[in-house]
Amino acid sequence: MSERVVIVGAGHAGISTAFELREAGFAGPVVVLDQAGHEPYERPPLSKAWLAGAVSTGELAFRGPEVYARRRIELRTGVRVSAIDRGPREVVTADGARLPYDHLVLATGARPRALPVPGAGLAGVHRLHTLADALALRAALDGARALAIVGGGFIGLEVAAAARKRGVPTTVVEAAPRLMRRVVSEPVSAFYHRLHEEAGCVIRTEAAVGALTGEDGHVTGVRLADGATVPADMVVAGIGVVPETGLAGAAGLATGDGVLVDEALRTSDPAVFAVGDCARFPLGEAMVRLESVQNAADQGRAVAAAITGDARPYRDVPWFWTDQHGCKLQIAGIATGADEWAVVGDVQERRFTVLCWRRGALVAGESVNRPADHLALRRLIAAKASISPAAARAGGFTLKDHARSLAG
Numbered sequence: 032m033s034e035r036v037v038i039v040g041a042g043h044a045g046i047s048t049a050f051e052l053r054e055a056g057f058a059g060p061v062v063v064l065d066q067a068g069h070e071p072y073e074r075p076p077l078s079k080a081w082l083a084g085a086v087s088t089g090e091l092a093f094r095g096p097e098v099y100a101r102r103r104i105e106l107r108t109g110v111r112v113s114a115i116d117r118g119p120r121e122v123v124t125a126d127g128a129r130l131p132y133d134h135l136v137l138a139t140g141a142r143p144r145a146l147p148v149p150g151a152g153l154a155g156v157h158r159l160h161t162l163a164d165a166l167a168l169r170a171a172l173d174g175a176r177a178l179a180i181v182g183g184g185f186i187g188l189e190v191a192a193a194a195r196k197r198g199v200p201t202t203v204v205e206a207a208p209r210l211m212r213r214v215v216s217e218p219v220s221a222f223y224h225r226l227h228e229e230a231g232c233v234i235r236t237e238a239a240v241g242a243l244t245g246e247d248g249h250v251t252g253v254r255l256a257d258g259a260t261v262p263a264d265m266v267v268a269g270i271g272v273v274p275e276t277g278l279a280g281a282a283g284l285a286t287g288d289g290v291l292v293d294e295a296l297r298t299s300d301p302a303v304f305a306v307g308d309c310a311r312f313p314l315g316e317a318m319v320r321l322e323s324v325q326n327a328a329d330q331g332r333a334v335a336a337a338i339t340g341d342a343r344p345y346r347d348v349p350w351f352w353t354d355q356h357g358c359k360l361q362i363a364g365i366a367t368g369a370d371e372w373a374v375v376g377d378v379q380e381r382r383f384t385v386l387c388w389r390r391g392a393l394v395a396g397e398s399v400n401r402p403a404d405h406l407a408l409r410r411l412i413a414a415k416a417s418i419s420p421a422a423a424r425a426g427g428f429t430l431k432d433h434a435r436s437l438a439g
């Protein structure tokens with residue numbers, strides 16, 4: 032009897048795992064279960080091209096239904112897994128059915144963090160995680176008179192850009208001293224701050240939200256901790272996500288801001304893996320949890336390799352992107368804890384790269400409208416290339432030349 036893989040979650044991570052299993056030659060049954068009642072789709076365009084009207088809803092689907100059938104991937108949508116019974120190796124679905132597995136892959140993703148303030152449940156308060164959220168948000172934007180966005184991270188700022196494009200008066204309220212602080216260096220924060228202000232967006236940093244105000248059950252504004260109120264008939268909360276660890280935790284697997292996994296993405300039970308937004312894994316000296324398509328897709332490939340007997344430590348260089356006001360930011364590596372940086376290129380021309388070092392090692396690079404730099408950086412960081420800040424600041428420096436010299 033061939034082994035069966037059951038995957039919980041049909042997002043980027045779950046679907047990548049399924050297809051990569053077939054690529055790796057896995058011949059047994061592959062079953063993907065998802066509580067959502069529709070075909071798997073891409074989330075990134077929801078806050079970018081789709082919201083701007085440049086991509087249709089039909090174009091969001093990962094693949095046509097016939098492709099799943101052709102690769103013998105059994106996709107069951109509208110099925111919520113309510114428990115894992117690790118003794119007999121079975122998952123239990125909400126209707127009480129039991130499905131046996133030899134290998135189980137948790138790809139349950141994350142859910143948006145709820146605004147922890149009074150008024151968060153008022154009508155007119157939106158979040159953006161699913162297609163249903165996006166449809167509601169886009170419809171509301173059409174009639175919005177004043178939009179307040181709580182959270183100056185990727186999603187909040189992408190929505191701000193789309194709203195300004197439609198002419199909606201928009202204010203971004205961010206508790207930290209600068210935009211996207213968790214993920215980018217100071218020069219990049221400052222660049223995007225200016226860009227949004229130039230597009231007519233009001234940005235309020237170091238502004239903690241105390242409550243949402245309302246009238247007749249509908250939101251009327253955002254009251255800040257300092258007592259000021261930002262009037263708004265529409266609010267979008269973009270304050271991050273919380274990993275979906277409920278199933279794993281209830282089954283006695285180790286969790287802690289994510290399902291804890293080892294370098295091969297195995298949980299504390301070797302028959303169970305976790306991938307994508309829900310997984311917390313070792314990367315260098317730290318345990319990290321990443322929320323990106325690259326991470327979800329590459330971890331799917333790594334787990335497929337492990338299941339087919341080719342387990343290797345997952346050490347892929349993380350990369351991320353965002354699109355705001357036509358300025359595409361691509362990030363290679365993780366800049367957390369960086370203590371030095373250098374700017375290469377021309378900030379005024381909106382084409383530059385910020386290189387980030389931590390304790391003398393190049394750890395990340397953030398490229399604005401410089402895709403070739405981004406590709407070079409992914410190679411350089413993977414190779415642990417040594418580039419000094421002084422060399423990067425010298426005239427004539429190019430990342431492409433350095434990446435080329437790796438091959439030589």
Ligand SMILES: Cc1cc2nc3c(=O)[nH]c(=O)nc-3n(C[C@H](O)[C@H](O)[C@H](O)COP(=O)(O)OP(=O)(O)OC[C@H]3O[C@@H](n4cnc5c(N)ncnc54)[C@H](O)[C@@H]3O)c2cc1C
Nearest residue numbers: 040042043044065066074075112139140307308322323324
């Ligand atoms: C608006 C938006 C824009 C984004 N933009 C970018 C971007 O530009 N670049 C980038 O790299 N990343 C972006 N991301 C993040 C990226 O989409 C996620 O990192 C990625 O989708 C994670 O994939 P995943 O498979 O781990 O989780 P998810 O895509 O969240 O999928 C998890 C799935 O598991 C299902 N599930 C959970 N629990 C159960 C259960 N008990 N039973 C059955 N099914 C269950 C859920 O229904 C869900 O479909 C964006 C995200 C959003 C929301």
